[in-house]
Amino acid sequence: MIKRSIIICMLVTGFATVSSYAQERKEPPRRDPEELFKKLDTDGDGKISKDEADKAEHKMIKDHFSEMDTNADDYISKEEFKAFKPKGSPRKKG
Ligand SMILES: [Ca+2]
Ligand SMILES: [Ca+2]
Numbered sequence: 001m002i003k004r005s006i007i008i009c010m011l012v013t014g015f016a017t018v019s020s021y022a023q024e025r026k027e028p029p030r031r032d033p034e035e036l037f038k039k040l041d042t043d044g045d046g047k048i049s050k051d052e053a054d055k056a057e058h059k060m061i062k063d064h065f066s067e068m069d070t071n072a073d074d075y076i077s078k079e080e081f082k083a084f085k086p087k088g089s090p091r092k093k094g
Pocket of ligand 2: 068069070071072073074075076077080
């Protein structure tokens with residue numbers, strides 16, 4: 001019976017699709033500064049250049065580049081990156 005083998009084939013293909021879909025679901029991304037840094041440092045030299053910041057999907061990096069680059073060497077080192085805290089709620093101390 002050809003028809004039957006077609007149905008089996010369809011079932012197998014369908015199952016394979018479902019299982020590969022399940023495998024694609026990875027664990028949710030963590031907000032780990034190290035991970036984010038690695039993502040931003042596309043050439044992997046251990047620092048984020050202005051060029052890399054420009055290409056970053058996080059516009060925040062570009063906007064705050066000079067703030068993050070505390071020693072003004074035009075690169076954000078991992079230390080500078082981790083030390084940076086975006087000002088969520090500006091408050092003034094008297
Ligand atoms: Ca880099
Ligand atoms: Ca720097």
